[in-house]
Amino acid sequence: MSVPSGKAWTFGDEINSDVMAPGIYFKESMDVMASHCLEAVNPEFAPNVQPGDIVVAGRNFGVGSAREQAALSFLHLKVGAILAKSYARIYYRNTLNFGVPALIFPKADEINAGDQVTVDPIAGVVENVTTGNSYKVSPIPEHLMEMIGDGGLMPHLKKKIDAGELKTGAAPK
Template identity: 45%
Template sequence: MEKLEGKVWKFRDSIDTDVIIAGRYLRTFSLDDLASHVMEAEDPNFAENVDEGDIIVAGWNFGCGSSREQAPVALKHAGVSAIIAKSFARIFYRNAINIGLPVITADVTAEKGDEICIDLEKGVILNKSTGSEFKIQPFDNFMLEILSDGGLVKHYLKVKESQ
């Protein structure tokens, strides 16, 4: 997996799945509809201003609340390439990995609009706007393969097809 680079969207502690995508939007099967409402409770302009490759930096307990799978799906479909937070709700973390959305547990100093670069293989996050570098646990090859393949199911199908 190559390096991930994008601008930062900064969010607070305890962003729950209802903040990520409100329950009233869960009746749709359209990923475009879900993505158009992602994070609107926290930042009404997020969906229209997020760019492909942007990165969320958040505090503690990101993705808490209900276990709705649509939360990481909506973020990924909106263009978010990774989420860095001090901690994640366990089920959100698993759901994100399952769809190929990198989630990184780290305490990173960054502000909205900063440009950052993440090297999952080397275990380094660089805030290009400030020059600050942060060490993280490098992702192992198996996890990198899952993420590169677009998630757990796609990875499984790729492995099964090659046998």
């Protein structure tokens, strides 16, 4: 899988799923939804984030709702990777299922907004190109490595189904 590299966008602790994907845009397309991602905490983020940029955050990132749009918005905005001190459970599962790498990164405070950051999710290496610091972190969990490598849950399921390795319900007539 690729090694994302881009500009860091920094956020604090307990950034919740309601600010990532506000309920009032639930019925809208993902284009509209993603354009409001995190606007309550940083209105500059969604309009200006570039493909490959890295989201850096504090503790309990994604706390709250099961809404997949919270994780999907970052994929839609082509964010390269997420680095947070810790994650809320459902958000963590969602983001990995969409193939957006999320690493636990205790030293989030050492990355400043705008720093150039490179993330290798398989090796578990984070490099802050701006400061020259390099960090060794836990890689993506072993049992999810294949799924992430496949690009997320959907391509992973497709691969397994095509290979006849998965028992599934039959499509309706």
